[in-house]
Amino acid sequence: MDLEVTPAGANSDTRSDARISHLALDIGGTLAKLVYFSGNEKLLNDDRVQSSAEVGGRSSSILHGRLHFAKFETGKIDECVAFINSKELGSQHPKELGNGKIVKATGGGAFKFADLFKEKLDVCLDKEDEMDCLVAGANFLLKAVHQEAFTYIGGQKEFVQINQDDLYPFLLVNIGSGVSMIKVDGNGKFERVSGTSLGGGTFWGLGKLLTKCNSFDELLELSQQGNNRVVDMLVGDIYGGGDYNKIGLSSTAIASSFGKTVSANKVLENYRTEDLARSLLRMISNNIGQLAYLTALRFGLRRIFFGGFFIRGQCYTMDTISVAVHYWSKGDAQAMFMRHEGFLGALGAFMSYNKQGPDNFIHLMKQDPKHEPEFDGTAPEEEDSEYASIDCFLDLA
């Protein structure tokens, strides 16, 4: 019951009453994501609440606390179970009528691990549809969270001011193990219009085989030191060093990802793992960027938001996706990234506790300094700063 587990990305809560009052899960093909709310202090006539939302007169059903984010490898789901066990679900946590506690859960793991959660935690996973949750999570973040979306162009991050009256339609591209592309027209109004199996799992899986590295972070680190030109066949390699001007291809454009390895008299061991990782990351990111744009074009969409843990705030990944969208759309469409990239589904599942729908459930406290982003163009070193907890209140009305 008291197992101490510190997950990647979790923020430890030092408050004595830090039991979890609401918890939701998104258990995907590779990672299990948790969003949980702790702290059960009731806010009565608090100025910050009054100015954050019109909830006057209903303060008895308002909980103040922090929303936390954590992730575990799905392959080590026991660590996730132990973490929840160590935190304990408090008395406020929703229960089935006359029965034990329920936890909102989405992703394939909500089905796959339902028995495990029942057995180990005596918790019933209440399943929510993955696409519903992704969309609800994205809509909430884009509308409620200050400086959630940003562009990444030429090495510069720039926050996007979201105009709530002009947000829809957009294309949501979630890059998890696989990739889902969803046309979003409003709250709960969406259609999954495309997808591809060449996603984050492909990068991580092929990368692991090619470089023998042991963790996703190690693979990303390798990629930062690599040179893809050693592996990729460029237009110049084919055209004797020159451009292919007639069809607008410069000599440095990639003609064929990994294409150079065919004619070089080398085996895998002769390549630097850094170069292989770089080329692989570029290939996957570029392909997703291109497919995303083609899908957006099919439906006349100009705004494309990218989520999913494949991105991990990586400059090279975001840059490659942005360049692909810009190149293929001739500057017409724009790639935008989301700060809480990997938690869209878990947040959506969390919001489904609200019977009235996703709106007006989570309210962010005004001017939470902890929530001010610190983007400097580099990937955060510490997981904790990556997904800082959010000071907020839940309206349980």
Ligand SMILES: Nc1ncnc2c1ncn2[C@@H]1O[C@H](COP(=O)(O)OP(=O)(O)O)[C@@H](O)[C@H]1O
């Ligand atoms: N710590 C990590 N361990 C494994 N994969 C990671 C990690 N961080 C990022 N990734 C990438 O994120 C992908 C999973 O993204 P996610 O959105 O969680 O999808 P899923 O719901 O399929 O698990 C992996 O395939 C990998 O590319």
Ligand SMILES: CC(C)(COP(=O)(O)O)[C@@H](O)C(=O)NCCC(=O)O
């Ligand atoms: C099946 C999935 C929705 C599962 O989500 P994930 O765990 O990858 O986040 C996703 O992997 C996907 O959309 N794959 C692409 C399948 C296709 O459209 O061909």
